[in-house]
Amino acid sequence: MVTHAELMNISAGWIRVLNIMNELESSPRDFGTGDLLHCSEIHTLMVIGKNPDVNVTNLATLLGISKSAISQMITRLARKGLVERYKCPENEKETKLCLTPRGTIAFLGHEQHHAIIFTRMQEKLGIMTTEQYEFLIRVFHAIEETAKEFKDSQG
Amino acid sequence: MVTHAELMNISAGWIRVLNIMNELESSPRDFGTGDLLHCSEIHTLMVIGKNPDVNVTNLATLLGISKSAISQMITRLARKGLVERYKCPENEKETKLCLTPRGTIAFLGHEQHHAIIFTRMQEKLGIMTTEQYEFLIRVFHAIEETAKEFKDSQG
DNA sequence: TTATATTGTTAAACTGCTTAACAATATTGG
């Protein structure tokens, strides 16, 4: 059983973690193409890479932001030569999206980057037991659900 | 011992948690004063509340943002009547900061808000053993340290 | 006492989002 002070420790630790993740995401990064890509840009590339030939509306839904925001983001990524807009012959109104070869390089670079981060984290953490794994998943769920409640209640 | 798929699960869960926290923080909230305060605003109030009579430069350091950003933020919070700038008699160049009574209400409202969130999370999580507590703290540390490494290496 | 450092403010620019207005294309209902 855990003391109040220890619970406060968790709360403080959690806030520190959120802050540092925020900081980490605030500076752009090169994923192997020579471009410095902001977090939201590489995130968009990832979703396009994992959902080939997605259209603007679906991409907006997948990313949880407005179509307008996507449209602007795609214009930026297309200007950098990482993404291409195209039309299917059977449909004149949809704009579909795909990665260019350079976009694919960034996509793979980012996957690798994630893998490296994750490996390093595992090294620090040591081997995880099944009990620990299950506990961690429960923690994530608890955070998610609590956040959702508060989002609905007063957002 | 945990499988690769389970590790991927953790990674995905972590990203979902970060996304929802981000969403949660994107909409302003009333902490008992009638003002809708954005995340960065209440965060600034918290740091001033916990560091009475802090000056602009130190506040910038504590929050990890530029003095310019603080200056602008303080102007906004002062306009809302939550924070006050003042000068010490012995020093003409420093601007010190304190919460107004209304700022203090928001400060306490936010603390309470955090307490409620944390209680709800505990309810969902159930009673935590000491082993689980220690594991969680280790996870937070691993995340923090890994993030710091990447921040230093290529930021 | 002049040069330098520290402290804070302001202006301009940028990212990344939103809403609103719009244009083009598809679908539907009479």
Add this chain to the structure above:
DNA sequence: CCAATATTGTTAAGCAGTTTAACAATATAA
């Protein structure tokens, strides 16, 4: 079949929150 409606995407304007650069005022050091 065609007019009304829905869907899809783009653009413009605006906001939050940051940065850098230029600046002014004050304090410290040489």
